[in-house]
Amino acid sequence: MKYNACVDETEAKADEEVANDAAAYLQNVVIPAFVSDVRRGAISPADGFALTELMHSCGINMRYLGRIASLAKKLESIGGISKYTLELLEAEMLARATKHLLADVLNADEATRAAPGDVLVRILNGIFGAAALKSDEDFSSSKAKVGNNGKKSDKGGKQPAPQPQTPAKKRKSSVSIVIPEREEPAAVVSVAETLDAKTIWQRLEKEIQSRFDYTLTLWNREEDVDSTEVPLGRVHKTVLLRRLCQRNGLRVVSRNYDFSSREPFQIDDITGVVPVVKHSLPAHPLAHAKQLLERGRLHLSGGSLATAYELLQETSALLFQVCGAAHEDAALCSTSLATVLYHAGDLAGAIAQQQRALALYTQLCGIDYHDTAFAHANLALFLHANGQTDVAVAHLRRAIYLLELCAGPHFPEISSLYFKMGMMCQDVGQITLALLCHRESLKRGELDRIQAANTLHQMALACGLAGGFREALAYEKKVYSLFKEAFGEDDPRVVEATKFMAKFTERAVEGAKGRVEVDAAAQADAIAHELLAELTIKDEAATASKKKSKKSKASKKH
The missing domain is CATH 1.10.10 (Arc Repressor Mutant, subunit A)
Known part of the structure; x- marks a missing residue:
């Protein structure tokens, strides 16, 4: 055909402009x-x-x-x-x-697809194992020098040149027959044997470059560890292992893997492979219930507790009628109800609803799901308000562990969780543990100056409770500088920090005077003890001399 019957040039140009915009x-x-x-x-x-x-x-x-x-x-x-x-x-x-690398490897070989265990172990060891040693490279290079017939070359790497063969002369009586040498069958190399660490990383980097137009800057940089451009402590292999297993449907043994070794995984560590499929199920089983849930959460954020409670209760009843209690929306509804009851003062009801939400998240999404971690943190807050601080700290530690497993140690929420743990320890009088938690919160918090100022203020209060007013004054000075830099001198937080600085200064001076008085009293007591000791020695000496004189007089009388 001389023209495209199904394409209008004007319409195609307009569609291209829309796509470009x-x-x-x-x-x-x-x-x-x-x-x-x-x-x-x-x-x-x-x-x-x-x-x-x-x-x-x-x-x-x-x-x-x-x-x-x-x-x-x-x-x-x-x-x-x-x-x-x-x-x-x-x-x-x-x-x-x-995922794409594994798919290519499995699709290329039917035998590997039938028994993928060796390939999976090789890929995992190539990604998570330590860097290969130079001796392995030397071994592979020496292996490459082997000829096609399995024999090594002569000295100097040269083989004798073959003699040219002349065509046989036509003779009636004799015929020369040249028998070719038998070639040995080529060794069958499986796909798994070609996957070493270097090859795996080359293919992964090429895949990332082609699909995402990006070059890795954190991973596979062990050879540049002395370079100042390579950030240290940024590679969290446990986080990648968890996400890699999720994307590829792998199940591995839960144990402490030695990622410093070249082969941290063995074939026994892979317990199974499950299919990862996509579905077309709606995210929410009932649109009306989702709308009520959003309205209830909106009223909760606005402070209308009664209205929020009614809407959330209606949402819970609708979800139970449509899909039963086992649904993520039901878990979110229980969390919202727990928050409403907590602000209303019903701590027992809040704890019960939050425990229900935690159980739903754990059963539906898994123990390492991110909402499961946040459910632990919320439950810890309610338990601490109810006076169960020991149980609350255990839930907070669980939440911190799960978030580190999901996102790594630099996740911002971890800093606030350590701050909350420090506040709990401070409320029950564990000042040393509170200071340790606050220091860890400062270490994890990177860019939030307001959070850092609040943490430093709590550290100052903790030091004041322990009698360390000089340390408290030093921390409060940092709080003052942070608030002044962020809000200016007229901000109420700056004024409050100034009052605390004056209070800590006064108590530090009083403590210093008290220490001087105590030191003077202790010095006077020491002098008095020395004088008493001298008097005692003199009395003992006088008594001894009197006894000697009496004995001498008695001997003279006899």
Whole structure:
């Protein structure tokens, strides 16, 4: 045909303009706004699954992970975003690239697809094992020198040149027959044997470059460990292992793996492989129940507890009628009800609802789900308010462990959880533990100056309770400088910090005077003890001399 019957050039050009405008809007507006929300802390995805949901809710496809990582890298270089953002993005790209690598390997060989255990172990060891030694490279290079027939070459690496063969002369009486040498069958090399650590990382980096247009900066940089450009302590292999297993359907043994060894995984560590499928089920079983849930949470944030309670109760009844109690919306409804009851003063009811939400999240989503960790943290808050601080601290520690497993130690929420744990310890009089928790909170908090100021203020109060007014004054001076830099001199928080500084200064001076008086009294007591000791010695000496004189007189009389 001389023309495209199904394509109108005008319509195609208009469609291309619309697509270009949408792409430009996505690149210049949507993605920078998403990064800005992460930078401000408005959204904080706890793992790759939460990151995927957030990106899809904002209309961003996962192929833009590299673009987001590039923006996060630039912001991190100027101290404008948390470290965990780039760590989470690179771990997600690695997990997705490993899925494609594993699919290519399994599709290339039927035998490997039938028994994939060896390939899985090799891939895991190649990613998580230590760097290969030079001796292995030498061994592989010496192995490459072997000829096709399995024999090594002569000295100098040269083989004798074959003699040219002349064509046989035509003779009637004799015929020369040349019998070729038998070639040995080529060794069958399986796909698994070709997967070493170097090959795996080369294929992964190529996959990430082609799919996400990004070059890894944190992973596979062991050879550049002396370089100042390579950040240390940013590779969290447990986080990547968890996400990699989620993406590929792997189940591994729960134990402490030695990632410093070259082969941290053995074939027995892989307990199973399960299919990972996509479904078309609706996110919410009943749209009306979802609307009521959102309205109830909105009234809760506005402080209308009675209205929020009614809406959430109606939502819970509708969800129970449609899908039963086992649904994520039911768990979210129970969490919201627990918050309403907590603010209303019904601590027992709040604890019961939060325990129900925790059980639902654990059964439906798993023990390492990010909402399960937040459910532990909320339950700890309610238990502490009810006077069960020992149980509350245990739930807080569980929440911190789960969040470190999901997002790594630089996740911002971990800093606030350590702060809450310090407050709990401080309320029950455990000052030493409170100071340790507050110091850990300061160590984990990277960019939040307000959180740092509040933590330093609580450390000052803890030192004041323990009698260390000089240390309390030093901490409160830091609080004053942070609040003054952030809000100015006229802010009420700055004024309050000034009052605390004056109070701690006064108590420190009184403590110093008291110490001087105590030292003077102790010195006087020491002098008095010395005088008493001297008098005692003199009395004993006089008594001894009298006894000697009496004995001498008695001997003279006799």
